[in-house]
Amino acid sequence: MIRKYRQGDIHMSQTTASITTAQWQQKRDQFVSKGVSNGNRSLAVKGEGAELYDLDGRRFIDFAGAIGTLNVGHSHPKVVEAVKRQAEELIHPGFNVMMYPTYIELAEKLCGIAPGSHEKKAIFLNSGAEAVENAVKIARKYTKRQGVVSFTRGFHGRTNMTMSMTSKVKPYKFGFGPFAPEVYQAPFPYYYQKPAGMSDESYDDMVIQAFNDFFIASVAPETVACVVMEPVQGEGGFIIPSKRFVQHVASFCKEHGIVFVADEIQTGFARTGTYFAIEHFDVVPDLITVSKSLAAGLPLSGVIGRAEMLDAAAPGELGGTYAGSPLGCAAALAVLDIIEEEGLNERSEEIGKIIEDKAYEWKQEFPFIGDIRRLGAMAAIEIVKDPDTREPDKTKAAAIAAYANQNGLLLLTAGINGNIIRFLTPLVISDSLLNEGLSILEAGLRA
Numbered sequence: 001m002i003r004k005y006r007q008g009d010i011h012m013s014q015t016t017a018s019i020t021t022a023q024w025q026q027k028r029d030q031f032v033s034k035g036v037s038n039g040n041r042s043l044a045v046k047g048e049g050a051e052l053y054d055l056d057g058r059r060f061i062d063f064a065g066a067i068g069t070l071n072v073g074h075s076h077p078k079v080v081e082a083v084k085r086q087a088e089e090l091i092h093p094g095f096n097v098m099m100y101p102t103y104i105e106l107a108e109k110l111c112g113i114a115p116g117s118h119e120k121k122a123i124f125l126n127s128g129a130e131a132v133e134n135a136v137k138i139a140r141k142y143t144k145r146q147g148v149v150s151f152t153r154g155f156h157g158r159t160n161m162t163m164s165m166t167s168k169v170k171p172y173k174f175g176f177g178p179f180a181p182e183v184y185q186a187p188f189p190y191y192y193q194k195p196a197g198m199s200d201e202s203y204d205d206m207v208i209q210a211f212n213d214f215f216i217a218s219v220a221p222e223t224v225a226c227v228v229m230e231p232v233q234g235e236g237g238f239i240i241p242s243k244r245f246v247q248h249v250a251s252f253c254k255e256h257g258i259v260f261v262a263d264e265i266q267t268g269f270a271r272t273g274t275y276f277a278i279e280h281f282d283v284v285p286d287l288i289t290v291s292k293s294l295a296a297g298l299p300l301s302g303v304i305g306r307a308e309m310l311d312a313a314a315p316g317e318l319g320g321t322y323a324g325s326p327l328g329c330a331a332a333l334a335v336l337d338i339i340e341e342e343g344l345n346e347r348s349e350e351i352g353k354i355i356e357d358k359a360y361e362w363k364q365e366f367p368f369i370g371d372i373r374r375l376g377a378m379a380a381i382e383i384v385k386d387p388d389t390r391e392p393d394k395t396k397a398a399a400i401a402a403y404a405n406q407n408g409l410l411l412l413t414a415g416i417n418g419n420i421i422r423f424l425t426p427l428v429i430s431d432s433l434l435n436e437g438l439s440i441l442e443a444g445l446r447a
Helices: 014-018 021-031 077-089 101-113 128-143 160-165 201-218 244-257 277-281 327-342 342-367 393-408 432-445
Strands: 043-046 052-053 059-062 122-123 149-150 183-186 224-229 259-264 287-290 301-306 369-375 376-384 412-414 418-424
Touching: 059 259, 059 432, 077 327, 101 122, 122 128, 122 160, 122 183, 122 287, 128 224, 128 287, 128 301, 149 160, 160 183, 183 201, 201 244, 224 244, 244 277, 301 412, 327 342, 327 412, 342 432, 369 393, 376 393, 393 412, 393 418, 393 432
Parallel strands: 149 183, 149 224, 224 259, 259 287
Antiparallel strands: 043 052, 052 059, 122 301, 287 301, 369 376, 376 418, 412 418
16 A cells, blocks of 8 residues: 655645646646557655655555666755755856766776776766767777677667667667668576576577677678677666676777777666676776766766777767766765775675575465566566476566555566566665565555
């Protein structure tokens, strides 16, 4: 049951309060493109920690985190204070016009925490897709090659280039072509769906061989500028590769002069229990793309990597009007402080373990839970029609998510087949609130 609060307890403008939820929904349908989806059609008016409140005073526990954007939670006081202070001093001179401290300070901090002892530099942009596009630009400029390789089930954005790199056709690519040329998709392991009776080690052998063969059958390695990999596939279904596979890809790139890019847009900043998920695989990437939880909800993204690669482009060849805004950089500096002060890397593992333990309890009761997987608090359960055939059940997963959203829990699905229930709760969530949310989800599994 959704808990309700008095509307007067939530401060909002007179205009907002004077219009009903139904009227807002009507306005949304009249004036906002239907191409923009809404998992929940309530009207959010306040967020705090791992909770959201709507216009009617209802409280929602947030297991979606704005699709992985709010690792430090909604409106963290330190982020709010940092943004207020920055707004009073400087909103936006444009870094290309005149530099400012927060951009440089953030670049220094991120270069310090990114894996590897080599000299690093950074550039800031607006969105995750823009970060990936710029990583591709940097790699092409540095290598003087054109080819770009991503992976099956990968997701990298909605621009033309990043759509080209993304695997799922509907809803991300269908009807939006033609796409960027010289983009290829290599095989990526999916251990739950491996051939029956095959060991993980034998499956790794098979996928690694397929990866090697891909560079014979589909594209020559000496024409490839970069390989872009999510250390854990996000939209693809929270698919976690083996350390052996990731290390093989990185080694292959090094051998052939290919830039290895870790796309950490959803996995970064304590989501998996480390600043960057690639750290779990003992691999040092050449470039890292970041966004989402970097700035706690403000539009900010970046590329961090080897200094000689970031310097391959001449002045003016990289950047953008709003790229690296002072407000976003100030928020990001606060986020990095919060992660350290509140021990969110350690907390991520604790949250993930609570979710995993509960999911294994559910698996004993609900045979449609086919697989449970996580890295830190980046956790998922796979919904199937039959545990033996492992056939995806998109309908049931959608019904579970719908029940949750109707009963006070913001919950998202994922996966090529839409049958993955994913957990992206803010890492500041308390155990009691986490367990309350899991109880709502359990009721949804029963319903």
